[in-house]
Amino acid sequence: MSYLKVRNVEIGKGTPxxxxxxxxxxKEEILKTAKKFSIIPVDFDILDIDIVEWRVDWYEYYNDCEKIEEVLEDLRKILKNIPLIFTIKTNKSHGEADIKVEDYVNIYKEVCASKLVDIIDIEDSxxxxxxxxxxxxxxxxxTYVIATNHNLTHTPSKAESIETAKELEDMGADIIKIIASPHSKLDVVELLETTIILSEHIVKxxxxxxxxxxxxGLSRICGEFFGSCITYGVNRKKSAPGxxxxxxLSNLLKLIHKNVEA
Known part of the structure; x- marks a missing residue:
């Protein structure tokens, strides 16, 4: 598996x-939250945050590109050299945005053209x-791309996930993200096994x-061992259950990293 360098962050190397x-x-709440993540580098390190994601579907004007870009301009100034992900999660994927596909596509294109974000996260819905x-x-x-495959009702089989990952890689995704819904512990194990196979043998x-x-929950903390490159933590408000x-999260990742190296 290769790695991706976004600003000073190497995704796919070391800990997730x-x-x-x-x-x-x-807008006021968004910028207030962003300022907590970007005071000075030492505070940033203490918070143990590598990347900030703006979940635009929570924004009251998620369908208004002009207002979105106004927020992005301020976010970029506040976050400085911290990588920024732009994500609109639709209600089809348990997000907040009730948006037409053509509007979704147009907003993403305009945001990429603005060059105000480092990464976009797009969903297969x-x-x-x-x-x-x-x-x-x-x-x-x-602009780098996370291509996300959402499985809202089940955990896909190894064969299904492998086929999906290869397809997303062929499309040009810079990061492949597979989200699964487990019904049992064995479902979680299935996804972790699949991650090893993909990262070590199938995709670059x-x-x-x-x-x-x-x-x-286990899948969010043991990514380094199984081959998953990023994970999500919460400072104030969760963007997804679990x-x-x-x-x-940071303490657990460091502990696992120490043991993986050993």
């Missing part, structure tokens, strides 16, 4: 990189052709595999 989401409704369209445009604009693109909810506190 911690992403913290901003899930606020108003918009259809393969639309994913490919956005990825190709993002490449032209120099960095992989993120997460089993959501309380049953899947996300651990940043401090706890």
């Amino acid at each position: 990189k911690i992403i913290v989401p901003i899930c606020d409704k108003t 918009i259809g393969k052709d639309n994913m490919k369209d956005i990825i190709e445009f993002a490449k032209d604009m120099g 693109t960095p992989i993120c595999a997460i089993s959501v909810g309380e049953k899947g 996300q651990p506190n940043i401090e706890d």
